[in-house]
Amino acid sequence: MVDVNAQLDAVTRGVQTTEREGEPSRVQSLVQVYPSAIDDVWDAVTSPDRIRRWFLPVSGELRLGGRYQLDGNAGGEVLECAPPAAGSAGYRVTWEYGGGVSWVVIALSSIDAESTQLELTHTARIADLPEGFWELYGPGATGVGWDQGLLGLALHLAQDDRIPPDAAEAWMLSDEGRRFARGAADGWAAAQVAAGDDAETAERAAHATYLFYTGQAADSPAE
Numbered sequence: 001m002v003d004v005n006a007q008l009d010a011v012t013r014g015v016q017t018t019e020r021e022g023e024p025s026r027v028q029s030l031v032q033v034y035p036s037a038i039d040d041v042w043d044a045v046t047s048p049d050r051i052r053r054w055f056l057p058v059s060g061e062l063r064l065g066g067r068y069q070l071d072g073n074a075g076g077e078v079l080e081c082a083p084p085a086a087g088s089a090g091y092r093v094t095w096e097y098g099g100g101v102s103w104v105v106i107a108l109s110s111i112d113a114e115s116t117q118l119e120l121t122h123t124a125r126i127a128d129l130p131e132g133f134w135e136l137y138g139p140g141a142t143g144v145g146w147d148q149g150l151l152g153l154a155l156h157l158a159q160d161d162r163i164p165p166d167a168a169e170a171w172m173l174s175d176e177g178r179r180f181a182r183g184a185a186d187g188w189a190a191a192q193v194a195a196g197d198d199a200e201t202a203e204r205a206a207h208a209t210y211l212f213y214t215g216q217a218a219d220s221p222a223e
Contacts, residue, residue, distance in 0.1 A: 013188055023126070034115065041108055076101075102123060107120075118150075140205060143184065
């Protein structure tokens with residue numbers, strides 16, 4: 001069994017509205033501390049062989065200026081890449097999917113010799129989102145997917161292969177996976193309220209997100 005509550009509680013989620021290149025944009029952030037040295041976490045989030053073991057198969061040139069493609073998902077360009085030095089590391093990439101472009105940043109900070117903080121930020125221009133998408137799903141549409149990724153990384157770093165990437169979708173439809181989706185969606189609702197949205201709107205969006213990730217009908221009752 002996966003300790004669903006422990007993983008959900010390990011992630012700090014944030015939502016804010018800002019500007020990118022003069023255009024209103026939304027930024028979602030996730031922060032988690034992993035019990036692994038920064039060099040190991042860096043290798044896990046940059047090595048193609050390891051990325052496929054906790055996230056998705058990736059091809060391309062994973063270097064500054066290179067282009068990458070995640071199997072069946074986003075692709076893009078590596079805009080910045082800074083290997084571990086003086087206790088920090090990170091990279092920035094474009095996230096190109098469905099005809100739109102957004103930006104993802106991974107920032108690592110060494111807590112001590114055996115623990116590392118990972119912060120993931122995803123920035124998207126509001127005008128690039130499909131009409132009504134945010135109103136329906138709020139931040140959970142993207143956020144729950146990233147929560148899944150952080151869970152995958154946690155299991156990988158712990159050398160726990162009980163949910164390989166090719167089994168993740170089936171796991172999300174299990175009782176355990178549904179509890180995870182419900183908790184992650186509610187976590188994003190809390191972040192949405194903290195960012196200034198009203199609780200009813202955030203709760204409605206979280207439920208729609210939960211239904212989406214667990215393959216349920218839109219009229220299913222809230223849990």
